[in-house]
Amino acid sequence: MGAPSDTGFFKSFLIARPGALLFFLLLTVQLVFTRFAVAKSERELPPGNHYFSGVITDPGVILSEDPGQGRTQTVRLDNGIRALLWLEQPGKRGDRVSGTAVFTVGEGTRNPGGYSKRNYLLSKGALWEGRPRSVKLLPQSGFFLSVRRLPDRLRDYFRTRFDSVWQSPKGPLLLSLSLGDTRLLEEREKYELQTAGLSHLTSVSGTHLLFITGPSERFFKKLRLSSRMRTILMIFILLLPGILSGWKSGICRASLISLFRMADRPLMRRRDVYNTLFFVGSLLLLFNAYALYDTGFWMSFMTAAAVSFMSELQDKKEGQGKKGGFVASCRASFLFSIAAQTAVLPYQMMSSPGIHLLAPLANVIALPLASILMASCYLFLFLLLPFSNSSVIYKAVSALFLFFLNGLSSLFQWIARTVTRMRLAFVPLKYVLLFLPLLVLVILFVKRRSFVLKYIKILLFSFTLCLAFVLLFFFSFSKTSFLFLDVGQGDATLLVKKGHALLVDGGDKGHGYHTVIPALRMQAISAIDLVILTHAHSDHASGVMELMEAGVVRALCMPIRSDEINRSPSQEEDMSDAIETLASDEGIALYHLKTGDVIDWRGVNLEVLSPDDKLRGDLNERSLVLSISLEGIRVLMTGDLTEATERYLLRSDFDFSADLLHVAHHGSRYATTDAFLLACDPETAVISVGAHNRYGHPHPDVIRRLERRSIEPIRTDESGCVFLNIRRQKGTINTWIR
Numbered sequence: 001m002g003a004p005s006d007t008g009f010f011k012s013f014l015i016a017r018p019g020a021l022l023f024f025l026l027l028t029v030q031l032v033f034t035r036f037a038v039a040k041s042e043r044e045l046p047p048g049n050h051y052f053s054g055v056i057t058d059p060g061v062i063l064s065e066d067p068g069q070g071r072t073q074t075v076r077l078d079n080g081i082r083a084l085l086w087l088e089q090p091g092k093r094g095d096r097v098s099g100t101a102v103f104t105v106g107e108g109t110r111n112p113g114g115y116s117k118r119n120y121l122l123s124k125g126a127l128w129e130g131r132p133r134s135v136k137l138l139p140q141s142g143f144f145l146s147v148r149r150l151p152d153r154l155r156d157y158f159r160t161r162f163d164s165v166w167q168s169p170k171g172p173l174l175l176s177l178s179l180g181d182t183r184l185l186e187e188r189e190k191y192e193l194q195t196a197g198l199s200h201l202t203s204v205s206g207t208h209l210l211f212i213t214g215p216s217e218r219f220f221k222k223l224r225l226s227s228r229m230r231t232i233l234m235i236f237i238l239l240l241p242g243i244l245s246g247w248k249s250g251i252c253r254a255s256l257i258s259l260f261r262m263a264d265r266p267l268m269r270r271r272d273v274y275n276t277l278f279f280v281g282s283l284l285l286l287f288n289a290y291a292l293y294d295t296g297f298w299m300s301f302m303t304a305a306a307v308s309f310m311s312e313l314q315d316k317k318e319g320q321g322k323k324g325g326f327v328a329s330c331r332a333s334f335l336f337s338i339a340a341q342t343a344v345l346p347y348q349m350m351s352s353p354g355i356h357l358l359a360p361l362a363n364v365i366a367l368p369l370a371s372i373l374m375a376s377c378y379l380f381l382f383l384l385l386p387f388s389n390s391s392v393i394y395k396a397v398s399a400l401f402l403f404f405l406n407g408l409s410s411l412f413q414w415i416a417r418t419v420t421r422m423r424l425a426f427v428p429l430k431y432v433l434l435f436l437p438l439l440v441l442v443i444l445f446v447k448r449r450s451f452v453l454k455y456i457k458i459l460l461f462s463f464t465l466c467l468a469f470v471l472l473f474f475f476s477f478s479k480t481s482f483l484f485l486d487v488g489q490g491d492a493t494l495l496v497k498k499g500h501a502l503l504v505d506g507g508d509k510g511h512g513y514h515t516v517i518p519a520l521r522m523q524a525i526s527a528i529d530l531v532i533l534t535h536a537h538s539d540h541a542s543g544v545m546e547l548m549e550a551g552v553v554r555a556l557c558m559p560i561r562s563d564e565i566n567r568s569p570s571q572e573e574d575m576s577d578a579i580e581t582l583a584s585d586e587g588i589a590l591y592h593l594k595t596g597d598v599i600d601w602r603g604v605n606l607e608v609l610s611p612d613d614k615l616r617g618d619l620n621e622r623s624l625v626l627s628i629s630l631e632g633i634r635v636l637m638t639g640d641l642t643e644a645t646e647r648y649l650l651r652s653d654f655d656f657s658a659d660l661l662h663v664a665h666h667g668s669r670y671a672t673t674d675a676f677l678l679a680c681d682p683e684t685a686v687i688s689v690g691a692h693n694r695y696g697h698p699h700p701d702v703i704r705r706l707e708r709r710s711i712e713p714i715r716t717d718e719s720g721c722v723f724l725n726i727r728r729q730k731g732t733i734n735t736w737i738r
Contacts (some may be wrong), residue, residue: 512546667698
């Protein structure tokens with residue numbers, strides 16, 4: 001018999017699995033509903049300062065012994081709009097709040113590969129963030145409210161009761177693996193987990209649940225408990241991880257599927273795994289329409305589908321008598337991991353962006369470790385419950401608990417760190433997008449075709465592959481680009497040429513991991529050849545230190561140091577010592593630059609115009625000033641240069657002319673003077689500045705000076721990342737936000 005047609009396949013699929021039909025129908029309805037709700041929200045609540053009144057629908061989770069500390073809470077306003085508000089005196093679920101707040105709409109990405117606050121808010125069912133100026137809390141009470149608040153109280157209790165455990169060296173990892181709370185993890189740890197494809201393990205999921213329910217069920221049977229008592233205890237164990245982790249998508253789906261399977265046992269039946277999966281997905285969408293904007297929902301759903309498919313194949317092999325020993329089990333585990341990683345490719349590409357070829361292997365090893373750590377953590381926490389935090393028994397048991405899990409936690413972190421350091425195994429997004437359609441073409445070409453037709457189409461595929469690589473090389477490597485990244489009130493400029501990168505400054509804390517590295521990967525670059533730090537203030541240097549910790553910096557340049565630098569208490573912290581120590585620890589070559597030095601980097605000429613040995617002042621006044629020349633285009637980088645240093649430099653014989661000026665000190669009033677602009681005479685000026693910054697940058701005087709000379713100012717707070725693309729001695733300016 002011939003294979004069924006595609007139409008027949010889909011028809012039989014929908015008839016055999018009505019849950020799938022329900023899921024796709026509900027998905028369409030909820031998509032339309034949420035889009036209308038978002039449009040209504042944007043119309044009825046314009047940005048700005050407004051009076052608000054509403055009900056707390058999600059109280060958030062505390063993380064310290066002070067239960068009254070501030071936290072972000074979701075509030076459903078009286079007009080039906082949801083917003084995330086930071087409340088210094090947080091309320092409970094169901095309490096009413098009112099007052100005034102400055103509301104801002106969540107923004108999308110501002111840099112290549114960057115973070116989207118809009119998508120995050122949508123996944124929470126909100127579109128707005130609010131910064132309250134005055135708040136009045138009206139506590140509500142009642143029996144039903146008390147019942148609804150029980151899970152919230154339990155979550156808060158576990159976080160405050162065992163605060164000493166979470167604050168220990170391995171505590172943040174244990175907290176993320178057992179309760180799904182990553183707020184205590186360092187940015188470096190989050191980066192390593194994400195790059196190694198292990199970040200999904202910090203969201204409590206179905207695999208973790210198996211490591212709790214499986215041993216628990218066998219233990220209850222050995223105790224010879226009654227069937228009814230076992231069922232009650234198993235339901236409690238099934239619900240506990242979801243309650244403690246806040247019912248995230250993965251654990252919610254896994255718990256519901258497990259409950260359905262428990263219901264099948266007394267009925268002596270076995271549900272179709274895909275129909276059950278689609279039905280559970282329908283329930284999740286029914287109770288939370290905005291789950292469709294949550295990448296965790298789709299990651300969990302697709303992973304479950306892929307693992308279920310592989311499980312069925314494995315069951316068929318075992319049914320045919322194809323059993324094996326340890327090697328077969330390892331092979332099966334590896335195939336399960338590959339299936340799961342393939343299913344979450346879209347999520348992995350959006351969050352990294354790209355995929356790590358070693359991620360499946362890392363998951364094979366790390367997944368059991370994460371599950372054992374989670375199950376052990378629950379066990380020890382319940383053992384500690386009867387004892388007060390100050391008791392000797394509590395301290396002894398918690399010390400034993402941390403000692404027991406220290407080795408496994410260290411091994412888990414070592415796996416993530418080792419895989420992350422293997423940068424060549426990371427495949428950037430553009431290559432993944434290239435191979436995916438070609439892979440589909442291969443599958444379609446070789447399916448049920450004659451040998452001659454297969455041969456012809458394989459040749460066609462090879463030709464298409466070669467052509468794709470030629471086009472990719474032409475469009476990716478034939479141009480040189482400056483990327484003036486939007487790092488808020490800081491500086492970070494990426495110069496990309498032929499698959500290599502040079503970076504001038506790295507922004508403030510967090511921007512190394514969350515802005516520069518994603519931008520690098522969007523450009524298919526795994527490491528930075530050279531980082532030039534104009535000066536060692538936090539808004540320029542903290543991101544550089546993160547890049548050094550991440551192991552993506554090969555060499556570092558800083559301005560020459562002076563013993564006569566102004567170090568008054570009012571000045572920003574000088575991070576020079578910390579940077580030099582870190583460079584030594586990481587084995588990064590370090591050079592100090594001064595006036596007259598010239599760097600030739602892949603045909604790009606970088607001339608240092610300042611500082612020299614005679615220049616005095618603070619770090620800003622001694623910022624590196626670089627004249628960068630390539631293909632007839634000149635770019636002048638000025639760091640946080642001051643008016644005094646500008647006057648000093650103008651007395652020299654240097655040529656300051658430039659096609660593009662990177663405006664000094666984020667547009668400070670006390671720089672970028674008329675005399676300096678006359679010497680530079682640029683066509684375009686880029687100002688790296690944070691939106692609504694407290695310094696009032698860029699100052700109106702600076703904007704007026706630029707406009708008087710017909711110099712076009714482009715600001716990162718308005719345009720996001722600014723691109724200067726250079727090809728064939730012509731420069732083109734583009735912006736990320738149009």
